[in-house]
Amino acid sequence: MLTLALGVVFAVLYAVYRRKDPRLLRNGVFLTAAVVFGVLGVLLIAAPHSLVAALLLGLLGLAVPVSIVIFGIGLIRNGFTMMKKEGRSLGNRLSLLLGIAVLVLPVISVVLVIALKVPGFFLASLIAFVSAYASLAFVSFAIYSIVYGRMRHDIDPVAIVVHGSGLAGGAVPPLLRGRLDRGIRAHYAEYVRGRRPLIVPSGGQGSDETRPEGEAMAEYLREQGVPEDLIVPETRSTTTAENIRMSADLLADLGRPGPMLLVTSDYHVLRTASLARRMGVEAQVVGSRTARYYVPSAFIREFIALIVENRIVSIVALLPFVVLFVSLAITTLSLG
Template sequence: MLVYAPAALLFLVFCVRVARERRKFSNAVILGLAVLCALAAWVFQLVRSGSASGQAVAWALLGLGALGILVLTCLLFLNGMQMVRKEGRSPTNLLSLLAALCILGVVALLVTAVVVRTPLWVGVGVAAGGLAAYLSFLFLSFVFYAFLYGRLRVRRKADYVVVLGSGLVGGSTVPPLLASRLTRAHAVHAGLAKRGGSPVLITSGGQGPDEDVPESHAMADHLIARGFPADLIEREDRSTTTDENLRFSKAIMEQTKPDYRCVIVTNNYHAFRAALTARRTGIRGQVVGSPTAAYFWPTATIREFTAVLVAYKRTNAAICLLIVLGGVLAWWARHNGAG
């Protein structure tokens, strides 16, 4: 059982870190490493056993992995086509199609490297495979921990519920995506009120160039029309980005109650990245998500993951550079070996 010791240790570290601070991307990485170590240990034991059944299971896992890549590529392609039909051909809506093409490109490079085996193609294959493995690991870790984070319980008490804006339709109408956030915020507020509190709900969002009113005002009107008490709503109407949503809302909360606690509401695909931003901003509170249309989730998740990669661009650039250098080293070794 010692072969599982690294996985157990990593999982213990993960639990301790989550208990101290939930809003860290490193939590996702440590959990991913724990799962990866456990899976590697299990496969190692199966192969080491030498039994026919153990080797069959190991080969079956490889086959399932290959099948999973094929299915994922097809689903991403179909989702990309659906996004184009329903949402238009903006660069963001093409992310699923781009991801599918990237997977096909990496597979083509790896197959070419295996078949041709020239020094150049070996180097390219090592670099492409390493980059694909690294980004896939980070993406799966991100998705799994984001799913887990969204299901952590809200703290028993909070002084504020902050709803992040997302744009209006026709200049003044709350779209379904934003309405989903407001519905979840109303439910969270009701749950906190049942516990004896009377939290203030902050609608956060400024006025865009194509909007007739600030998002926060339209959001407040939407809530009031559905029975929410107007005297418990505070409007933050200056922000234009998620970072500004959180910073300006933080200023409102600190001005009234310096030792505040809050719950931030956004859509489920955006919750973990909003939590990372809230931590960097110094906000004391948890982020919860509201439901999103199934067809919108893959593209939105890829966009959120890309934003997280950019947020940690120095670390990711350094690791990717090391992987590329590994490809150069493989080319050099193959070239000298062939010579």
């Protein structure tokens, strides 16, 4: 009963804080906890009275080791796919390296316990706690990124800002085209409601590009039938933060300040929303779909970047796991 009650508490927290600001990172933690405790609570209550519930509860116990193996193998396969299609950079090897770590760390933990006895048990426990924290944080991030990216935002945007992602030979490549098409759909949805927001293709010129991304993006928008008077290119930004700030400044200079709807790739949605919130910019974010093989590696990169950008919050969130580890160590030593 307590487990189900925790699920309800986390569900209420999720509803309250999502209403307060859907860009809050804690929403993902509340949502994940609500689902986990809610499902587990229902199964625990039903298990004594239902064979199906009892079997499902047993399967959940097996799910952890099985999921570790499946997840690790899947990441390794994705790593090889990324290197084949995107190159052998460190970023493209992340899923491969993480997959190896997922499979190797449990083996290392067992070896530590066998070889070092009590000290090895402490080290194995530390590995387990840190791994549990990282896994829960990543799952929360991934789940809420998907939920937030498909959320209908109740705002009246003065502009739809499409973030650049790089050109290929001066032309718009598939990834960027996906963002622009998503921006066009968002603009059409606003038009149906009787609104005519501007569209701001945002992106400067990289060292390997022949022209600013904003210009190429504006050209694509015109080809797709977007009215010329609604297209306002921003052609100086080189980072996500600059996309947001310079687009907001451009709109203010035009006498059109107000809320913006930012468009990026689905894996980049939550980090962009969090960044806009920290910058104090009134904006919500929607995402465009990405090629399936690219998603795991992209989510891993975004998660690492988000942890680094929010390192203070990450350290605070890690404290309960540290307390658990210290408590376990003290208990074990006292029993010894």
